[in-house]
Amino acid sequence: MTADRKAGQSIGSVFPHLVSQDLPKMVAIKDADFSDVDAVFCCLPHGTTQEIIKGLPKSLKIVDLSADFRLRDISEYEEWYGQAHSAPELQKEVVYGLTEILREEIKGARVVANPGCYPTSVQLPLVPLIKANLIESKNIIIDSKSGVSGAGRGAKEANLYTEIAEGIYSYGVTRHRHVPEIEQGLSDAANSKVTVSFTPHLMPMSRGMQSTIYVELAAGVNFKDLNQQLKLSYEDEEFVVVLEEGAVPRTHNTQGSNFCFINVFPDRIPGRAIIISVIDNLVKGASGQALQNLNLMMGFPENTGLLYQPLFP
Ligand SMILES: NC(=O)C1=CN([C@@H]2O[C@H](COP(=O)(O)OP(=O)(O)OC[C@H]3O[C@@H](n4cnc5c(N)ncnc54)[C@H](OP(=O)(O)O)[C@@H]3O)[C@@H](O)[C@H]2O)C=CC1
Ligand SMILES: CC(=O)N[C@@H](CCC(=O)OP(=O)(O)O)C(=O)O
DSSP: OBOSTTTTSOHHHHSGGGTTSOOOOOBOGGGOOOTTOSEEEEOOOTTHHHHHHHTSOTTOEEEEOSSTTTOSOHHHHHHHHSSOOSOHHHHTTEEEOOHHHHHHHHHTOSEEEOOOHHHHHHHHHHHHHHHTTOBOSSSEEEEEEEOGGGGOSSOOGGGSHHHHTTOOEEOSTTOOTTHHHHHHHHHHHHTSOOOEEEEEEEOSSSSOEEEEEEEEBOTTOOHHHHHHHHHHHTTTOSSEEEOOTTOOOOGGGGTTSOOEEEEEEEOSSTTEEEEEEEEOTTIIIIIHHHHHHHHHHHTOOTTTTOOOOOSOO
16 A cells, blocks of 8 residues: 555554454555555556556556546546646557456456546446437436545545535536547447537535536437346446436445446427436446456456445335
């Protein structure tokens, strides 16, 4: 376990719920000994990750939780993240870690780019529907909401209790950095360029994420076809659950678990449908999906360490 400002501390002093774990103290990355390590989860801020991964032993399997390797197109990374990519060679061997969609590729990967939380909640419902030609790939509108933990644990004025409590606010309006990641995945599914309208919102809750997605149905399709297709696509999946008709997915029911709950509703406007998808941003949107990916890369049962039930079932 490594740290930056907290190097030298025990994990229990940083995360008190782990106080009873007998784990070594955290060290700075430069002092870490990788000689007996098979795999790492890299949970560093964007930008720092490219530099650090380059210096790690080539034998290590890596699941990177940052955005540094999610975009295949380096120029797109530079445009949306506002900085030069410092490991373009490594980018070529990276597999995007949307587990249920890219499972076979992930199994053989050495480096996996774990998806962002918003892109996970959006792509899980939309990719199977686009692949099956059940929805139009134009005019997709995505309204997403996140708990504050999505912004990390570092102190920021915008994330103070007084700024967040008793209100919601939209941010990244018209230009959030998850747009190209969402469009990359949906374009792969459609085999043509897909563009989306996407607005994220910060909610006064610590964790949880909802994406409400407005789509146009393909000719002759009705919302029940969407529901059926999603049920079929995910029937053998443990962590993606399509709810029964009419049931509204709630972030509460995902808290602390690796589940993604999805449902499809008919819009009042003929020819349109509304899809709701919920995850825990810290689990399916981050560490849970990362562990699911590493389990695949290591040949472990995919649900190892992930059998936590939601806190609010
Ligand atoms: N929070 C979420 O919901 C999600 C986060 N992610 C991504 O996962 C990554 C980690 O996120 P999160 O845990 O929320 O972020 P935090 O800000 O809470 O944690 C960042 C971690 O990186 C360490 N760190 C910071 N700068 C450096 C550096 N220069 N060198 C070495 N270590 C450093 C910090 O150590 P210390 O505390 O000791 O300074 C800390 O452990 C980010 O890339 C984030 O975008 C992905 C999906 C969802
Ligand atoms: C609430 C909040 O600030 N959320 C983060 C997204 C967190 C995440 O999952 O994605 P990354 O790994 O790309 O950081 C944001 O909007 O930048």
